[in-house]
Amino acid sequence: MAQSLAGGAAAREPGLLQIAGLIAARELRLAVRHWDQVAQPLIFFVVVTTLFPLAISPSLTELRNIAPGVVWVAAMLASLLSLESLFRPDVEDGTIEQWALSGQPLPLMLLSKTVTHWLLAGLPLVIMAPVVGTALGMPMSVWPVLAGSLALGTGCLSLLGGIGAALTVAVRRGSVLLALLVLPLEMPVLIFGARAVDLAMHGEAVAGPLNLLAAVLLLCLALAPFAMSAAMRISIE
Amino acid sequence: MWLWFYKLASPPYAYAVAAKLRPWLLWSAIALMIVAAYGGLVIAPPDYQQKDAFRIIYVHVPAATMSLSVYVVLAVAAGIGVIWRIKLAHAVAAACAPIGAWFTVLALATGSIWGKPMWGTWWEWDPRLTSELIQLFLYLGYMALRSSFDDTQRADRASAILAIVGVVNVPVVKYSVVWWNSLHQGPSISKLGAPSITSDMLWPLLTMMLAFMLYFAAVLCDRIRSEILKRERNASWLSGVMSTRAVGT
Numbered sequence: 033m034a035q036s037l038a039g040g041a042a043a044r045e046p047g048l049l050q051i052a053g054l055i056a057a058r059e060l061r062l063a064v065r066h067w068d069q070v071a072q073p074l075i076f077f078v079v080v081t082t083l084f085p086l087a088i089s090p091s092l093t094e095l096r097n098i099a100p101g102v103v104w105v106a107a108m109l110a111s112l113l114s115l116e117s118l119f120r121p122d123v124e125d126g127t128i129e130q131w132a133l134s135g136q137p138l139p140l141m142l143l144s145k146t147v148t149h150w151l152l153a154g155l156p157l158v159i160m161a162p163v164v165g166t167a168l169g170m171p172m173s174v175w176p177v178l179a180g181s182l183a184l185g186t187g188c189l190s191l192l193g194g195i196g197a198a199l200t201v202a203v204r205r206g207s208v209l210l211a212l213l214v215l216p217l218e219m220p221v222l223i224f225g226a227r228a229v230d231l232a233m234h235g236e237a238v239a240g241p242l243n244l245l246a247a248v249l250l251l252c253l254a255l256a257p258f259a260m261s262a263a264m265r266i267s268i269e
Numbered sequence: 270m271w272l273w274f275y276k277l278a279s280p281p282y283a284y285a286v287a288a289k290l291r292p293w294l295l296w297s298a299i300a301l302m303i304v305a306a307y308g309g310l311v312i313a314p315p316d317y318q319q320k321d322a323f324r325i326i327y328v329h330v331p332a333a334t335m336s337l338s339v340y341v342v343l344a345v346a347a348g349i350g351v352i353w354r355i356k357l358a359h360a361v362a363a364a365c366a367p368i369g370a371w372f373t374v375l376a377l378a379t380g381s382i383w384g385k386p387m388w389g390t391w392w393e394w395d396p397r398l399t400s401e402l403i404q405l406f407l408y409l410g411y412m413a414l415r416s417s418f419d420d421t422q423r424a425d426r427a428s429a430i431l432a433i434v435g436v437v438n439v440p441v442v443k444y445s446v447v448w449w450n451s452l453h454q455g456p457s458i459s460k461l462g463a464p465s466i467t468s469d470m471l472w473p474l475l476t477m478m479l480a481f482m483l484y485f486a487a488v489l490c491d492r493i494r495s496e497i498l499k500r501e502r503n504a505s506w507l508s509g510v511m512s513t514r515a516v517g518t
Binding site for chain 1: 351399403406407409410413414417418423426427430431433434435437438441
């Protein structure tokens with residue numbers, strides 16, 4: 033009897049991919065229902081880049097020099113802004129506590145959540161970046177490198193930021209603290225990303241910084257889920 | 270073999286050991302500092318290019334080395350605290366952070382003072398300087414995270430995770446001079462086989478580094494003791510220590 037019960041439980045035990053899929057589906061459904069919140073970081077990204085022509089100079093030749101940095105810094109800030117909502121609502125209503133108690137691997141669940149978050153917050157930036165870049169005077173030939181570096185880079189930002197978000201989620205008014213913790217860790221990503229775009233604008237080889245970005249992304253993918261889960265267990269206890 | 274380790278992890282014992290070690294560490298640090306300062310400022314010959322201005326390295330290099338080493342000590346202590354759940358290790362990590370931050374500030378400030386006559390600028394956005402600045406931000410972030418929790422135990426474990434993640438920056442700072450073609454000069458002393466400076470310049474520098482380490486250990490003893498006082502303020506052994514001292518004096 034006991035054996036058959038255990039066997040039944042094992043049969044109903046969801047596989048790892050199924051867990052990740054269920055969480056991703058839930059996240060996407062929530063995002064569709066609150067699509068205006070999803071759009072906010074993207075609007076922020078466009079607004080911030082608009083500030084630079086106003087503050088520096090409307091001349092495209094001047095803007096072109098700083099365009100890679102401007103786009104990258106704006107993307108970094110937009111990604112930081114979206115991190116605030118990565119875990120907070122689910123921690124406040126107890127969802128993540130249930131995840132932690134469910135006996136399923138918490139690192140995997142948080143990774144799935146973060147990847148979905150990237151699809152909603154990072155990918156729109158990647159798609160929007162060429163438009164913004166062109167407005168700042170970037171030639172069209174740079175588009176692939178700009179989008180590619182941002183695709184790799186925003187992934188790193190989401191994962192590194194996820195660690196910071198998990199650490200600060202229990203802290204009241206944690207958003208300034210989150211920026212203070214996460215930005216120093218993200219600086220290498222910014223350096224490589226902006227450098228790749230800058231090299232592309234001068235028509236030079238970009239494989240070096242892009243490879244480094246990909247390496248950082250793989251490192252984050254491998255290790256960040258465990259750091260996130262350890263941080264989350266502290267935050268929700 | 271592990272007995273001393275367990276013993277050291279108990280706050281009353283560590284409190285007493287830190288108190289005993291502190292004068293030895295502090296006085297030997299001061300003695301070595303005087304010797305090294307004499308060697309560096311008087312005996313060492315002026316540099317053929319930089320003349321006497323190079324002498325600031327006797328503060329700059331040890332401070333910069335310590336800014337990284339202290340962070341490693343901090344991260345190792347935080348790791349021990351997380352893995353073996355030793356409260357004292359967290360206290361050590363907490364005690365390291367402000368000291369390390371000040372070493373980083375000292376390294377940046379002396380570098381800036383040296384940079385003005387040598388490079389003609391107070392600040393240069395060069396990889397070494399920038400990554401050292403990031404190191405300072407990491408210390409500040411660590412301290413900010415720690416202070417944002419009311420509960421010491423949660424602060425301990427949350428900040429430990431940040432400290433461990435932040436370790437990746439240490440090799441980046443250390444090798445930034447080698448990896449990037451930078452304005453900052455390459456390391457002078459790590460090439461043990463053939464150091465690129467003369468022995469008259471080298472020994473005061475090494476002595477000064479040792480002095481800084483001892484000084485760090487001495488200040489760490491003080492800070493650990495004050496951390497223990499703060500954390501164990503309700504413990505009975507502490508009121509025992511305090512009352513015997515009050516009777517003694």
